[in-house]
Amino acid sequence: MTPRRCTGHSTRTGRSCKNYPMHGQAVCHGHGGESPQAKRKANERLAEERARKMLAKLGRPDPVTDPIGELQQVAGEATAWSQLLREKVLALEGDFRYEHDSTGEQIRGEVQIYTAALKQTGEILARIIALDLEANRLRLEEAKVLILVQALDQVLGSRELGLTSSQRTFAHTQLVKRLEKHT
Ligand SMILES: [Zn+2]
Numbered sequence: 001m002t003p004r005r006c007t008g009h010s011t012r013t014g015r016s017c018k019n020y021p022m023h024g025q026a027v028c029h030g031h032g033g034e035s036p037q038a039k040r041k042a043n044e045r046l047a048e049e050r051a052r053k054m055l056a057k058l059g060r061p062d063p064v065t066d067p068i069g070e071l072q073q074v075a076g077e078a079t080a081w082s083q084l085l086r087e088k089v090l091a092l093e094g095d096f097r098y099e100h101d102s103t104g105e106q107i108r109g110e111v112q113i114y115t116a117a118l119k120q121t122g123e124i125l126a127r128i129i130a131l132d133l134e135a136n137r138l139r140l141e142e143a144k145v146l147i148l149v150q151a152l153d154q155v156l157g158s159r160e161l162g163l164t165s166s167q168r169t170f171a172h173t174q175l176v177k178r179l180e181k182h183t
Pocket residue numbers: 006007008009017018019027028029030031
């Protein structure tokens with residue numbers, strides 16, 4: 001929120017400043033509002049305010065309940081976008097640079113966008129692969145724990161130990177409880 005009056009004080013009288021603050025700021029030009037830092041901050045603040053207003057107009061967004069599915073969707077879009085740009089770049093037939101009047105030779109925008117799109121697609125795919133590997137690792141761990149519990153259950157159930165069924169149940173429950181603490 002931009003206050004109605006500058007929040008600065010007169011160094012002479014100590015009274016509140018009567019000037020209006022600069023746009024997006026709490027202080028006037030005489031109280032630091034003109035500094036490049038203050039102006040940059042004000043621009044950021046105003047841009048954020050605009051973005052918030054736009055977001056408010058869109059209403060409440062749907063929560064993402066399936067982030068991996070959503071990420072796969074994004075990967076699909078990124079791939080399609082890369083392919084589309086690839087066509088554009090191929091259409092240049094190797095003419096990737098052009099002469100600009102003031103800045104000299106430049107790489108064509110299509111090539112730059114295509115390169116960026118490829119990089120981004122690669123990053124998204126790498127993230128999906130990493131998530132997949134992590135999910136596999138967890139599944140494997142769960143399978144191992146299950147095998148361990150089954151093996152111990154067999155030992156507890158062996159005749160040689162002579163445990164009653166309530167003792168076996170107790171041991172099993174304790175075992176599962178303790179294992180769960182570590183996962
Ligand atoms: Zn002021």
